Amino acid sequence: MAKKQSQSAKTSGYIGSLDDKKKHARTIARGLAKLFPEPECALIHDSPFQLLVATILSAQCTDERVNATTPTLFKKYPTAAKLAASKQADVEKIVYPLGFFRAKATNIRKMAQALTDEYAGEVPRTLKELVALPGVGRKTANVVLGTAFGIPSGVVVDTHVKRICNIFGLTASKNPEIIERDLIEVLPKKEWIAFSHRVILHGRATCVARKPRCTECALLKICPRIGLKPLKE
The missing domain is CATH 1.10.340.30 (Hypothetical protein; domain 2)
Structure with a gap:
């Protein structure tokens, strides 16, 4: 018998069971970690x-x-x-x-x-x-x-995270609160802090809003590219 999915898992854009979604999320998180091993907050501060x-x-x-x-x-x-x-x-x-x-x-x-x-x-x-x-x-x-x-209280959802996590298929929502719930459900708690920083950096470097540079992206093979036009052969 298939495992019962939670409501937030049902709204996620990636097709499959909750276990499939968690596996996909961890694959994405590992890929981002290779690209940005030591992400930092973009806001300059001393305290x-x-x-x-x-x-x-x-x-x-x-x-x-x-x-x-x-x-x-x-x-x-x-x-x-x-x-x-x-x-x-x-x-x-x-x-x-x-x-x-x-x-x-x-x-x-x-x-x-x-x-x-x-x-x-x-x-x-x-x-x-x-x-x-x-x-x-x-x-x-x-x-x-x-x-x-260093306290993982949740997952930060800004405009980059909102857009790119829809492309990754980690959520199908446009609502930041629902997106955060979806991400919390599929990501290990140890990833919550760094994940957002890495997605933001990825959005600035490659997965840009106006025209994502998918053919140059190191995550292309693991990204379902939900909502984007098919790549030309």
Whole structure:
């Protein structure tokens, strides 16, 4: 008798049993690990606090633009207490190039105030505490816990992960929460942190959004290329 599949497994794009999906996911993870053996977070930071701020600022913005802006921000406000005591207009001026500057300035200032008031300026190490902070969602919390503390609280789903994991057949959803559930189900927990970093690097290097360079891809033989046009003979 075939094994019963969970609801999230049924939505995955890769055809087969849950065991087949897990095997496929691990094959993809191993392939990515060969390409990017030591992946690093693209957001430049020197502390968990800086990473938390940078991740909040990266919403609907490129990492490159964030990295060009945060040195000025962190030099003026190196700690949560300093940022909490800042003036809204001053922070808005610094983060203006990142888009949605008023909301982002408000969020990081309120977040810094909460850190100062509730955690003595230190970044908490649980998902529950992090998502309770102003401007912090599950994705941001996963980034901080995984990158800053090595805690695999979940799988980070950004635009690269969303797009490429559909191509890999690891999910059939466009919803980040469902995608994360699908990935958590088929990936070993030890892969959760590095996997997202590697997918993001792969998306920038080869599996680019406008035109994936499939014929140049080292993962071509193991990638089902779901949703892409057939390669020409």
